[in-house]
Amino acid sequence: MGTFKAIVIEKTEAGQKVQQRDFDESDLMEGDVTVRVAYSTLNYKDGLALTGKAPVVRRFPMIPGVDLSGTVEHSSHPDFKAGDSVILNGWGLGETHLGAYAEKVRVRGEWLLHLPKGLSLLQAMAIGTAGYTAMLSLIAMERHGLRCHKGPAIVTGAAGGVGSVAVTLLARAGWHVIASTGRMHEAEYLKHLGAAEIMDRSELTGPARPLGKERWCTGVDTVGSHTLANVLSMTTYGGAITACGLAGGMDLPTSVAPFILRGVSLLGIDSVMTPRASRFEAWSRLARDLNLALLETMTNVITLDQVMDAGRAIVEGKVRGRTVVAIG
Numbered sequence: 001m002g003t004f005k006a007i008v009i010e011k012t013e014a015g016q017k018v019q020q021r022d023f024d025e026s027d028l029m030e031g032d033v034t035v036r037v038a039y040s041t042l043n044y045k046d047g048l049a050l051t052g053k054a055p056v057v058r059r060f061p062m063i064p065g066v067d068l069s070g071t072v073e074h075s076s077h078p079d080f081k082a083g084d085s086v087i088l089n090g091w092g093l094g095e096t097h098l099g100a101y102a103e104k105v106r107v108r109g110e111w112l113l114h115l116p117k118g119l120s121l122l123q124a125m126a127i128g129t130a131g132y133t134a135m136l137s138l139i140a141m142e143r144h145g146l147r148c149h150k151g152p153a154i155v156t157g158a159a160g161g162v163g164s165v166a167v168t169l170l171a172r173a174g175w176h177v178i179a180s181t182g183r184m185h186e187a188e189y190l191k192h193l194g195a196a197e198i199m200d201r202s203e204l205t206g207p208a209r210p211l212g213k214e215r216w217c218t219g220v221d222t223v224g225s226h227t228l229a230n231v232l233s234m235t236t237y238g239g240a241i242t243a244c245g246l247a248g249g250m251d252l253p254t255s256v257a258p259f260i261l262r263g264v265s266l267l268g269i270d271s272v273m274t275p276r277a278s279r280f281e282a283w284s285r286l287a288r289d290l291n292l293a294l295l296e297t298m299t300n301v302i303t304l305d306q307v308m309d310a311g312r313a314i315v316e317g318k319v320r321g322r323t324v325v326a327i328g
């Protein structure tokens with residue numbers, strides 16, 4: 001067994017130390033499939049892990065990186081053989097299990113999916129956890145019976161990773177998309193992705209009234225806190241908002257008014273432990289429905305040695321769209 005290049009987070013007296021170094025293959029964790037990583041991505045959660053801003057990492061040393069695409073090197077799992085192209089996101093990768101900012105991972109076969117037909121390894125990670133979460137949100141809305149003729153959809157944190165893909169997917173599905181952003185200078189970018197209206201984030205950041213003017217029937221909220229409370233208070237009768245993020249805070253200072261007076265629903269979205277069947281559905285829909293030309297325009301590719309700076313930038317809300325980390 002040899003070594004491979006990885007970003008490693010170690011716990012120190014002062015907090016944590018993050019460095020790129022050689023990692024011993026014999027120190028990989030248990031699993032029945034070894035994958036040579038081609039690409040990973042930068043998600044908000046990776047930024048939290050790299051900066052130590054929130055306790056995302058639950059074992060040390062840890063290799064961060066919550067998602068990957070790559071090629072199977074060895075497998076004793078019946079569904080995968082050497083040479084297969086695979087993707088993985090969640091299941092504790094980069095949190096409790098050594099993650100994807102590395103040339104190799106060893107994982108449980110049941111966590112892997114075959115690369116969806118029609119996507120390259122690079123495109124799959126341009127989508128990554130963020131895009132897959134946006135699709136889980138769209139599917140949740142549809143299950144709730146919401147369709148584009150019922151009214152507009154709002155996307156908060158629209159210029160971020162989940163937000164950018166959500167705007168694109170919703171617009172393609174026919175929705176009138178209201179993109180809420182703190183970066184009004186990204187208005188043209190958001191319109192290019194399909195947003196019909198741009199809203200300054202400040203309209204949603206103050207304390208929410210129990211009920212506001214009804215403005216949208218659904219939405220993808222990546223921000224939480226006062227933003228989600230305001231979004232709920234302005235949702236039309238019988239509508240539903242999906243909540244996946246906490247970029248603005250983990251609290252939710254709302255009242256029960258939208259739920260009990262307008263029948264509004266709050267739909268929780270978790271990408272990490274989503275069962276396999278729902279993952280298949282989301283990735284198949286992404287391969288079928290996402291405009292890959294638009295995906296490319298929202299994607300920036302960096303290398304492993306740029307990951308630390310990018311991690312700081314994403315927690316400061318300075319990263320636009322999707323960031324792929326090229327590894328292999």
Ligand code: NDP
Pocket residue numbers: 042043044045129130133156157158159160161162163180181182183201222223227243244245246247248249269270271272314315316317318319321
């Ligand atoms: P990004 O950083 O790419 O996007 C977050 C966006 O939120 C920013 O671009 C910014 O958009 C906005 N924002 C940032 N800070 C604030 C703030 N203080 N107040 C209001 N808005 C803010 O992250 P991702 O797209 O990767 O993730 C978005 C959120 O979704 C994160 O909280 C992440 O943890 C969560 N997430 C959850 C998943 C799940 O399984 N539930 C899976 C994936 C992500 P703008 O400048 O346009 O306002």
